[in-house]
Amino acid sequence: MEYNTDRTHLYMPEYGRIVQSLVERCKTLEDRDERNTMAKAIIDFMGQRNPQLRDEENYKHKLWDHLFIMADFDLDVDSPYPIPPKGERMKKPAKMEYPALQGDFKFYGKSILQLIEKAIALEEGDEKDALIEVIANNMKKSYNIYNKEHVTDDVIFRHLKELSENRLDLTGIDSLEKSKIYYSATKNKNQQNKNQGQSQSQNGNRNKQRNQQNQQNKTRRK
Template identity: 80%
Template sequence: MEYNTQKTQLHMPEYGRIIQQLVERCKELPSQEERNEMAMAIIDFMGQRNPQLRDEENYKHKLWDHLFILADHNLDVDSPYPFPTKEQLAEKPKKMEYPKLQGDFKFYGKSILQLIEKAIELDSGDEKEALIEVIANNMKKSYNVYNKEHVTDDVIFRHLKELSENRLDLTGIESLEKSKIYYNNNNRSNKNNNNNKNQNQSKKRHNHKNRK
């Protein structure tokens, strides 16, 4: 009786022992032509056994990489792709860079950072000031929604200054309510409300005349 500990090590258990044995047999073939032919057959068999790989990009390349790993990096065949070395496979993935918005600022979202960068790029003027105030207003809304509490404008100004690395500063404005953008939006909103009221009153008068 043969125990698993006496069998050839499975370098990739997901492929099973049959494919592992085929790879070992391929390594023993005397001619390059025979090894190439058998390697192609093994690649096709591996693809049939793992059809999910077909949905991945460059799946053929991955199958050849897996074949070389199954051969313990010792297989003399002509591959259409360069084989990975043990050192390359042992390399740890590079540490991902986390976005700037961490901790106290994560609730502002990536779009706020993008708007801040856009505002920094603009030349000084009304357009730049308006965009900065739009950013501050959106920051205030995001803060209130996330923290479920009212935030004072000076906190928003301080956060904006920090996120922009001191390149955007609203400390000269007493409050967002007194800023141009807020004032203009409120005026526009009040104007729309008044127009709607006037339209409703006109409709009521018109309906009343028709009833008479």
Template identity: 80%
Template structure:
């Protein structure tokens, strides 16, 4: 009995031993054209055994790279793609560049930076001041949600100055309260709820009167029968 531990180590276990044996057989062929034809057949077989790879971009290129790895970087065939080297595959990926908003201000989110840039581009006037106030109010809400504690307006103003690199004028904002849009929306909603409740109460009153009248008529009819 032959155990797997006694067999040749698989370079890519996810493809199984059958494909590994086919690759080893391909390497033993003397004629280069035959090797290339068999390599193409192995690529098709690898794609059938791993259909999930077809959903990825350039999956054919990836299969050829895997074939070369299965061959232990030693395969002389005609390939539509250049084979990778050991050094290229061993190279560590480059460090990703993180967004600008990091450190102490990461909880404000990238959208705040975009709004700040938009406010900086606006000409001085009511629209710009209103946008700055909206930005500051949203910053205060984000701060309270992230830090679970109350924050003073002075802290928000200081953060906004730092994020805008002192390009925004905050002198016209005295204090931060609930957004006017948010406040007016809630007022409208409350007013609508009150009016609906009043309407329902008014609609129920005629029904009560009608019910009381019916009871009175029933009593008088009973008395007449007696």
């Protein structure tokens, strides 16, 4: 009985032992033309066993790279692509860059930084003021959701000033309401409450009229 521990290391398990054995067989062929022919046949077989690779960009190039990996980079064939260096496979991946917004202000999200930069780039005017109001409004919502507590407006103003490196300053405003940041939201909410009240009042009037009509009909029958 042959155990896996006695076999050649399976460099890419997703291709299975059959493909690994074919690669090992290809390495033993002495004639270069035969090796080239078998290597191309192995590439076609690998593509058939992994059809999902065909949806990727340069999938043929990846298949040839996988072939050399399974051969432990010891396969003398004519590849249509540059042979990857052996040491590159052992190289650790580059460290991912984290968003700049970290620490005490990470709950605001990176999009807030982008909006702040956009607001700074705008010329003074209504458009810039409106965008700053939107930024402060969203900052307050994010703070309340993340910290699960109410935050005062002056804290939001200080955070905005610090995030913008003193280029956006609302610290002279008493509150978000006075800066009209919540004006549109409050207006919409009040309008909804008003519409709901009107709807309830209209329904009440209809019910009252319906009751009166029913009472009149009963009186006529008598």
